[in-house]
Amino acid sequence: MKRTHLPLNGLRVLDAAARHLSFTRAADELAVTPAAVGQQIRALEDTLGVVLFRRTTKGLELTPEGEAGLPALRHGFLQFEESVRAMQAGQSSKSLTIAAPRDLTQKWLMPKLAAIAVADPELRFVLIDAGEGVDFAQANLDLAIHWGEGPGEHEGEAIESDGMVTIERPGGGSEVAIGWPGCIEDDAAPLLTVADAGLAIEAAAAGLGRACVPELLTRADIEAGRIAVHGEPRAYPQGYWMVAPLPQWRQKKVRALVDALAL
Template structure:
């Protein structure tokens, strides 16, 4: 039987736009421009002969036609992912591709992967530095992200969302700022870091105080490189181990999740 040509890339863009109800947020997820998302949606509407979205005073909304096929489409994408995983399972049952922030790998994950590998010496790890890498394009098994929840993915929180103020013993009194960590009212940053890893390294070097996730600084505090000045206090974000449902169902991923959360 001849199969109908499916515009898979446009359908993937449509799925993201429908979940976010925003071309901008869909573009962020897909690592493209909002204009590219708009072009794909218009091309899909032309292909289908229907209007999928309408703009209102409240923002973007799905039309009835746009809503009609979403559940089947998402089930289809899930089947695609499961099919790919099944094809890869035979050759990759002992290989893990993990996206993880560099600083978190150095401070927390590396020792735990070493103990996992000691139990299963045949295990191989492929590490990706960009924790926000696309699961399909990077062929990821799991990712570790500093977020406020798993979002559309399956996931488990590696530690409670707690933050602490830390500094090196005898270090400078200034503040180290990084995106996602607001300084106390009235305080000015003497160091502006680009990410938690740079903030951590700056604090260990004695360049000032930093507000960081408790899990990230635990090893440095235990080693005496940092001391906790305030906290722990509840935070908004924490480190989550996440993956799409097809990967999350895999036996090898379940084994890794169990080890890291034991």
Template sequence: MKRTHLPLNALRVYDAAARHLSFTRAADELAVTPAAVGQQIRALEDHLGVVLFRRTSKGLELTPEGCAGLDALREGFLRFEESVQAMQAGQASDRYTIAAPREFYAEWLAPRLAKFQADTPGIQYILVAEENADFTEANLDLAIRLVDGPEDLEGVQLAPAERVVVAAPEARDAWIEWPGAALPDDASPCIKAGSAGQALSSALAGMGRTVLPLPLVEGAIAEGKLELLGGPEASRRAYWLVAPLPQWRQKKVKALVAHLTGG
């Protein structure tokens, strides 16, 4: 059966404009000009023979014809993304590419991956140290990030959102600061670390006290390497396992997510 020619670029522009109800915001998302968005929409309307948007006193509005095909169109784009992921992955159902903070990998993730590997022989892990790596550029399956939530990704929280104040026995009476630390207002840090991992290493070396996510230091506290000086208390951020929807739907990803979350 001969397939109808689909103006895929114009349909992608239409999807963005429909989500934002703004040619300007759609242009920002697609890295083009608002005029280019308008041209694509007009060309698509001419191709389909219908009006997709109307301008009102309240702004841009979809017509009934414009609303009619949106759900199917978006499902189609998801299928395209899944197809690309499948082609990229090939037969690599036994390989996981995961981005995670070094310190969280060492303290929390590595033991759990070892257990998963023991239960499923032949698994290979490709580890990326930069947790904010781009999913497409790094060909990631999953990422672990210390964030408020998954935002526009699919995700699951791996551990309670709790923080504690810790220091090594007989550590200096000083504070270690890092971008995620909520230090007391009167704290004067002696070290300004760039990450939770650097703050943890500084605390373990006895250089001062700091505020860290509880999952990151539970082992060190249990072993007596760090002392609990305050908390646990609720934290805004937690370690989340995240991925775009096409990766999240993969059978192999579901299996690892279930293992890491006890599901």
């Protein structure tokens, strides 16, 4: 069914003028001039084809037509307020949906979220495997983390790291390369090729060779003594980015999450 175009500005002015029975006091409430209130009322009367106010010796009076519409109008404004509160409720929600590559989720994101949850036990997280890409429109996401040279089409912030590192089993092991789509250690054919950096780390920890992986993913395993760094970290054009479309990026809960993850 086609909806009637509603002159919402005029109706808002009508509500204020009817409550005060004064264009001047209505103008003060709405932060406009009395002349602007009068123009809105005249335009509304032209649109509706009825007279809404009459000036008398006692002041401004509503006509019967104006009186007849006020209860439904005020109920409608209350419904608008309820609608706005419902839409804003998501910003104060304690639920966050995050998409990230599986290896990043396992090696870095889950420990981060565990620490964040300790600080705010009411938080709830939904984690989605980013795979080869995410669609914010379809997945109802709050935030995504991707590997790339920038935020792409969205707003974003880089996760700080030392770039790429070459890792091996502590004490040394095979010196052959472990390959994955992000990096191989040298030009020789790798002994083992795996799907992602997380598996490359596990292969290196098992002594199958050396892997070139994002430094960000190695921190917990280095601290635990499972792997060791061979050589120095090196800069790399790609890295992990926290991204979201502008409306999500502006939400307080998303900004708080980004700030917490960046620590």
